[in-house]
Amino acid sequence: MTKLYLVRHAHSVYTAEELTRPLSEKGRRDAVSVTERLKKEKIDVVCSSPYKRAVETVEGIARHINQEITLVEEMRERTLSSVPVGNFQEAISSVWAEPALSLEGGESNLIAQKRGVNGIFKILKEYNGKNVVIGTHGNIMVLVMNYFDETYGVEFWRELEMPDIYCLTFDDANLKSVSRI
Incomplete structure (x- = not known):
């Protein structure tokens, strides 16, 4: 069995630049609690979105197990649009309602999901039988979970906390269970 611990990042300081947006003061405090929760899970490997x-949300557990973080480009957040959207909640609802829809310069759910799932399959292949933390983002995380189980959708995404941790247990590439940590 392989356990993937999908970690939605902690609260960040808003900037338009996605790649370098840091955690807020609250986010840094919450990242410490993420580390404490994951210390109980016998983690072998830490991967993360490059954002x-x-x-920053998973670097504490990487230090704890004395491992470098492996960056996985596929686990970056979905690009909703290349231009600011007027109503974020409405925009999210529309792309979830119509999975092939992409807003200007953005990724559709189908495209973002395919990217995220490809990243998950790469991780499953490389770290088969390990416990792997993956620092990621809410929308791509739920799109990945939705691929394996359609009950994970936009309403589930709306209920996520920041940070949040879900453990997906796989037998090879077959999802066996999901639990919140």
Whole structure:
């Protein structure tokens, strides 16, 4: 069995630049609690989206197990649009209602999901039988979970906390269970 611990990043300071957006003061405090929760899970490997807020959320567990963080480009957040959207909640609802829809310069759910799932399959292949933390983002995380179980949708995404941790247990590439940590 392989356990993937999908960690939605902690609260960040808003900037338009996705790649370098850091955690807020609250986010840094919450990242410490993420580390404490994951210390109980016998983690072998830590991967992350290349976005700073995701890396900062899981760097404590990486230090704890004395491992470097492996960046996985596929686990970055979905690009909703290349231009600011007027109503974020409405925009999210529309792309979830119509999975092939992409807003200007953005990724559709189908495209983002395919990217995220490809990243998950790469991780499953490389770290088969290990316990792997993956620092990621809410929308791509739920799109990945939705691929394996359609009950994970936009309403589930709306209920996620920041940070949040879900453990997906796989037998090879077959999802066996999901639990919140």
